[in-house]
Amino acid sequence: MIQAIAPFLLIFPIVGALINGFFGRRIQNTGGPNKGELVSGWIGTLMSFAAFGVAIALFLALRNDYGPHIVTLFDWFNVGDFHVPWEMQIDRLSSVMLLVVTGVGSLIHIYAIGYMHGDKNFARFFTYLNLFMFFMLILVTGSSYLVLFVGWEGVGLASFLLIGFWFDKNRKIDGVYEGVLNSNASRKAFVANRFGDLFMILAMSLMFWTFGSMQFEEVFAAATHGFEAGDKSLPLILTLITLFLLLGATGKSAQIPFFVWLPDAMAGPTPVSALMHAATMVTSGIYLLVRSNVLLEIVRESGYELFGLVTTPELVAMTGAITALYAGLIAMTQFDIKKVLAYSTVSQLGFMIAAVGMGAYVAAMFHLVTHAFFKALLFMGAGSVIHGMEHGHHHLHDHGHGHDDHHDHGEADGHHVVAAAVHGHHDESSHDSAVVTHTAAAHDDHADHHVEDDFDPQDMRYMGNIKKYMPWTTTVYIIGALALSGIVPFAGFWSKDEILAHASFNFNGGDGGWIFRVVTWLLTAAAICTAFYMGRQLKMVFFGHERHEATYHASESNRHMVAPLVVLAVLSLLGGILNFPYFSEADATASLGHYAEPYESCGDGKIRECFSGGHGDSHGDDAHGDADTHAADDSHSDDAHAEDAAHGDDHSEAHDYGINLALEHWLEPALQSFELTEEHIVHLPHTAQSVQWRVAIQSTILAVLALCASFFFVYRGFNSESRKADDIDPLFTVPILSSFLTGMQRLPLDTLYMGVLRPIFNAFSWFCGIILDWDFYHDFVHEQLIRAPYLWFSGFVSKTLDRGLLDGGLVLGVGKLLRGFSGIYKNFQSGYVRNYALGLFLGVVGLVLYFILG
Amino acid sequence: MDEVTIGWYIALAAILFSMGALGVLVRRNALIIFMSIELMLNAGNLLFVAFARHLGDLDGQIWVFFTMTVAAAEVAVGLALAVSIFRNRDSVNIDDMNMMKG
Amino acid sequence: MGHPIVFLILATVAVFAAIGMLTSRNAVHSALYLVLNFCTVAVFYLVLNAPFISMVQITVYAGAIVVLFLFVIMLLGADQLPKASSNGGLQYILAIFATAGLATALILQLSGFGDGTAKPESALDASPEAIGTLLFQDYVFPFEITSLILLVAMMSLIVFKAQKRKKQDG
Known part of the structure; x- marks a missing residue:
């Protein structure tokens, strides 16, 4: 199922971009200027929502299945031994990114319909938005740094176009x-x-x-x-x-x-x-x-x-x-x-x-x-x-x-x-x-x-x-x-x-x-x-x-x-609620104790780091889940939380972590450093499983x-x-x-504020803004250290190398050479039949000489 | 030098052919160019006949017959072209026809 | 294949007739030199035991074709052409060298062709009867093609003229 639907993640946005790119202006201006903008906007939006639907389907498919799924789309290139297939990697990490990108993206598409109302380039805007979605999904689903880089550059392009x-x-x-x-x-x-x-x-x-x-x-x-x-x-x-x-x-x-x-x-x-x-x-x-x-x-x-x-x-x-x-x-x-x-x-x-x-x-x-x-x-x-x-x-x-x-x-x-x-x-x-x-x-x-x-x-x-x-x-x-x-x-x-x-x-x-x-x-x-x-x-x-x-x-x-x-x-x-912590360490240990592998005691012995060995079903990862209302009610009081945690405890035997640390459990299989930590190859810094009351308060x-x-x-x-x-x-x-x-x-706080705090704050913000950010960072670091050598270098590249050597030497040189050559060659194209006949005849003579003498 | 061989005819045909070619290349009058082409065809015909005699085979003469037919057709069409060009341009000087000049 | 004296005389006449055709400024003279050349070649055909071809040469070439030439020359009044002065130099030199080179190469290389032992004259029966038999038996298909060529040439002339008239009418 993952194999079948994953490519649609990329297909929907690019189809939207192509429709709006090629026909958008016509759609937008059907029946008068911007009369059809809603159609154009909703095409883009629905494509985005379709991708969101695919993302949800992938998310559901990954619930009981955490291994990375490699979906090979096609062979990208083969150079000698170097073989790069175009593959999508669907795992739990990319699934989270997919949900965010397509979910938030779709909402923003709707918003953009209202925001861009009346813009004469309405369809172009949606083309770019869908193009961005396309590249962002490539970035998120790429199975190699190279494919990721394609998306990386693509979103840069989309960003450039949209800014x-x-x-x-x-x-x-x-x-x-x-x-x-x-x-x-x-x-x-x-x-x-x-x-x-x-x-x-x-x-x-x-x-x-x-x-x-x-x-x-x-x-x-x-x-x-x-x-x-x-x-x-x-x-x-x-x-x-x-x-x-x-x-x-x-x-x-x-x-x-x-x-x-x-x-x-x-x-x-x-x-x-x-x-x-x-x-x-x-x-x-x-x-x-x-x-x-x-x-x-x-x-x-x-x-x-x-x-x-x-x-x-x-x-x-x-x-x-x-x-x-x-x-x-x-x-x-x-x-x-x-x-x-x-x-x-x-x-x-x-x-x-x-x-x-x-x-x-x-x-x-x-x-x-x-x-x-x-x-x-x-x-x-x-x-x-x-x-x-x-x-x-x-x-x-x-x-x-x-x-x-x-x-x-x-x-x-x-x-x-x-x-x-x-x-x-x-x-x-x-x-x-x-x-x-x-x-x-x-x-x-x-x-x-x-x-x-x-x-x-x-x-x-x-x-x-x-x-x-x-x-x-x-x-x-x-x-x-x-x-x-x-x-x-x-x-x-x-x-x-x-x-x-x-x-x-x-x-x-x-x-x-x-x-x-x-x-x-x-x-x-x-x-x-x-x-x-x-x-x-x-x-x-x-x-x-x-x-x-x-x-x-x-x-x-x-x-x-x-x-x-x-x-x-x-x-x-x-x-x-995506990653609700436990409200006491007892809950955490109780809930996770069955699976915990307390390999190292923490400094004060307060919290034990628990890495879950089993990868159970986790609920409520996304706010679309059933846990929505449940958690919303819970968030009203601490008691309710405690109850909830206790509730989660009851279910823990059934590999049910409840809503606590849902995201962590969800992502664990995708983050191999967790596994490596279990194998004692590396030591991931510990994360608290329960609320750190001191920090929180x-x-x-x-x-x-x-x-x-x-x-x-x-x-x-x-x-x-x-x-x-x-x-x-x-x-x-x-x-x-x-x-x-x-x-x-x-x-006398007023006085204190007006007389002391505000001048200090102003001086400080002036320092931050003018000296630190503008004078030092923008003017000095960027203008002097980065921009000036960059300008010099680009000047060197453009004037000396490009215009002087490449343009003057190669490009114009080739042009000049060709022009001179064609000036000579032009004389051959005199338009006189006998000149052409002579050429033909010379060729014949040459061939005859070659065959009878050679 | 005591007997005429096929080589003599080859030499004569080569000379006539080359002169025809020279005429095509250096003359400007379209009609004379046509005549030069006829001269070249004749050189070819001469060779056909000479080889027919040399090999004792009548096929060469048949081919001469065909060549003459084609030459006649060519001259008819070519001269018609020359006439119509002359009507358009009032000249049969091929140097006046340089529309292909690059 | 003929007596050397005859050959040399005829060859000389043929070559000079060709030179005359090439060099004369008057197109009518050129055509007349061409007739001389064709006639000389016709005599060569007789010498080479090709009486039928020889006659055809005189009727078709010296008769029909050259007369057609003369007719057109006189029709157009194109006998005296003004001397054009375009890029002659290089063209002339190259043309002369190329043709001379071709002729020299062909003569040097090919005049020694064969062992000089031609078939006896009796080996070739070139009577019109023999030619006719061969033409209508072995070569009947090319012969029909030839008629087609002539037909197409004729049609092309008619179409050509018809277009002209149409243009004038329009």
Whole structure:
């Protein structure tokens, strides 16, 4: 069955892409411009849903069957002994990726129907989306690094096409066409990705050179075998391979040092940001590293240190952790609603990479899945807000600034006040966040600035109190934001907490070394940043007061856009059940005890690491499962959890783990390092099986504090004149919180904040933004270290090599030679019959001479 | 030199053939080119007849008969072409017909 | 195969007639030189025991074909052509060298053909009767083909002229 249906994963999207590619424009414009766009959009969407159906079927087929299934499509190429079949590898890891890619992808397709409504290139957009799905599925299902690389490049292409989708926008920003800026952004993404790809190719070459194969199974088997046999050169080679793989992943997954393209990629339409630059494409680096878990674990086991400093898994962990914190800090300074999310994505990807580096592959995949839910939700929510703001702005223009209209939400005076506030906004902001504005402006060099009044529908400073106008969007956005911030019981809490728990567990109780300590603290700080910038965003966008007239006219988006948001909101709410931890170690041991193989006692003896020997049936892996409602009820109270865990215990004899750690059990067969650990060949760092209460409580408290702090600090004193006299901060209407906040208000916290904290924060964010990110990273590292030699080299290649040697010497030389030669030869084609006859005759004479003399 | 052999005829035919070829190659008048072609055909015919005599076989003469028939047809069509070209271009100079010039 | 003196005289006449045809500027003169050449060849045919072919040569070639030539030349008034001055030099030199080379090579190589012992004259019965018998027995199929060729030539001329007329009418 798997053999039969797996190829349809690739067939459906490419068929959709071909239909829309060849006939899309005709379909779209049937019966008038964009009259048929729904047909075109639904073709693409249904193809995506069909692929989702196949993914579900594969998932069901893999429930009792965990071995990798190799589906050979055709022979790709044969060069001598080198034989590369085009194969799909369907196993449990790729099945998870498939569900995420096709599931979230399909929802985003629906959303895009609403979002791209009226775009003259509607069909082209869906062509690209389906093309992206096609390549992403190749990437996920490839059975070798080479096939994976095809998808890897393909999604890069799709990303390039979609970031620059609006390359023909002819609005001018600072004298430059917006379309030019969009295409610059797409080129930047493309080039930055190629740097990563260079390392991928190096990794693959090294792999082929060493093992003679690029098939996952063969490479891993050869590496394991070589390691067992004690091959001396293997650690070095594997270290290099994993280093190159890491660098390849940093390109695609936007980590230090190649993260710079992702914020610029926000130039693309919002569904693209949601699909590719948040949920799926950027996670392919994590997938790559998780897929290569055997190689990483062998390096970890061998202890080979790069330059005598760190092993590559540690380097992976450090890269992820540093990126997580660094991007989190930058996100706090952004004003563009999508850029906050972009840096947040970089930060969350950092979490996943860090998890991979620490050996918490399941946690990385868990976070990948939940992140796909809530980050797609957030991006699409942001797109909905932008849509609403644009709509409001258009409305404003159509109705002469709305003074004549009666609106239920404000007096005419209010409008004037707000308008004044908008105009005074820049002066006002100068004392608060001039430097930050500068940072933002430097980053947002291609952010929208409206020609008439500098209105930018993406600038959060123009928003405020959107909750009044877009209730659905607000609700789901808050759910997404809470999930991202890691608040119980939303999905992000469980996945992020698992990573934090793993880090902390290993430095407290394991033998992980100093790296876990550093990573723990970095990730905790990054988690605080996450909560803070999401709180800041919520405050700026949805709460507070209207700061621009357009806001008054914002309206809820159409149902194509809202429906997927609601589905994703449900997933963000319930995603945690995918890998629900046990609530006490007793439960964990009791539930897993039958199969546990406690080979090593942990430092404090608190938790025993349990690796399940049997691979039982697992339920509720996906939120589509039956466990949905069951778990939703459970998540209300801890008691219910305990009961549930106990309940799971009863069933444990029937190889039923219940919903606890479903994802872990699901992925175990696909991650060979688990098996190798059982065989004591490598030692995977332990993951806690039950909730680490200390970590959970600590991170929850920190996240809540950061959220509160952001609500308390952000926009405080900023724009105060613009507030109407009878205004009450919406936060102060909340019963309990109001007394708390009022109490806080009376304290000299204000002074402390205005006098000390804010300048420090401003200086710090200025340092982060201008010095660290812009001056140092962009200007120095990128401009001086990377761009200048690159320009010199490309100049050398293009001017000297290409134009001088190749063009001048070869191409033009050949041309000149041919022209000279043909000038001579032209004389033969005189058009005179006797000249031709002479030629013929000479030939005859020659032949006669040859035959009679020769 | 006391007896004429087939070699003599071969030599004569070769000379006549070459002169015909030379005429085709150097003359510009289409009619004279046709005449040169007839000269070349004659050289061939002479050789046929000489070999028929040399080998004592009548087949050579039959072939001469056929050659003459074809030559007659060729001259008829060729001259018709020459006439119509002359009508179009007022010339039978083949150098005026260089539309194939590259 | 004839007396050497006869051969040499006839050969000389034939060659000079050919040279005359090639070199004369007047097309009518060329045609007359061609008649002389054909007649000489006809005498060769007689010498070579081919009386029927010889007669056909004189009737068809010297009679019909050359007369046709003369007729066309005079019809068109193309007897005196202006001297064209296009790329003559290289063409002339190459043509002369090539033809001379061909002739030399053929003579040197082939004139020693055979052992010089021709069949006796009596071996060949070339009477019109013998030729007719051979033509209508062994070669009847090629003979019919020949008639077809003549038919096609005739048709082509008719079509050619018909098109011309049509064009003029239109």
